Amino acid sequence: MVQEQKTLLAAADKLKEYKIKNTPQRQVILSYLMTSHDHPSIEMIFNYVRGNGFSVSLATVYNTLQLLIDNNLIIEIAADSGGHMRYDYFEIPHYHVICVNCNKIVDVFDDKYKKNEENAQLETGFQVFNSQYEVYGVCPECQKKLAQEA
């Protein structure tokens, strides 16, 4: 069995686990997010699904992503400059370091930031179920580029 089929099955299992009705579109979108680490935009997801021989419309991509967000399977990242939302499968807690120059997003698998959730709950009385940490800076490549220009 080729790798591609395995990840499709993994996605199907995950959908079943969350009691989300399975469709080819949902399977492909989720499997893409589960295996790729490129924090794709809506457009990238749309192109990926069509590029792999599945039919899909933009409306379906939007609907599916919202559904996965509501089920806490994925998160939405606001990559500020450029203004496009990006999406990320979020089984393992991690945070994002974002380059404000080229919008690259790098994962850091460290869940220390999650410890603040407890405190947030105590301070505010909110019933907390998730949190997100994002760091802004300039990536090594852009540091070089910007130094040359100056």
Added chain:
Amino acid sequence: MVQEQKTLLAAADKLKEYKIKNTPQRQVILSYLMTSHDHPSIEMIFNYVRGNGFSVSLATVYNTLQLLIDNNLIIEIAADSGGHMRYDYFEIPHYHVICVNCNKIVDVFDDKYKKNEENAQLETGFQVFNSQYEVYGVCPECQKKLAQEA
């Protein structure tokens, strides 16, 4: 001197400090963000400025906010459901606890989350200059409401 005038002067000082050219519109917008703690949306800011007898267009509100963001004077908060961006003066580090039901935003003045910036820099080689932490949950009021409905 009335309070309102004081905050306008404070905003003017801040603009000078950051070498941003002073205009009435910028002064009012910044003073609003500096003194209000209601994390306003674009629309709220627009209405506030007009409501206080200053002329302004939406384009100017957008431009001014982007300028203040670029100067790290304010930050943009993605209040997910509803999808409207909210803005917050950010001199004193704090994080936001957001109600996913009513979109209320509560400040928690605790900068422990900022400690992760150092690690992010080490892990990724990025030159880090800022970070943002957001917690998602249900506020006490909405907890009651949702319990009653069930």
Added chain:
DNA sequence: ACCGCAATTGATAATCATTCTCGAATAGTA
């Protein structure tokens, strides 16, 4: 205090991401 000019404003138009609509297709169940 005034000049000159680069920067800003603002009304409106243009753009473009996202949501809506609703008939057709489909998944899951019995």
Added chain:
DNA sequence: TACTATTCGAGAATGATTATCAATTGCGGT
């Protein structure tokens, strides 16, 4: 296999954001 609620999708509608550009204005230099 048949049934029914759900989902899909093409295109239209919406609405937030950005672009345009002439008129205005802030401000450093004189």
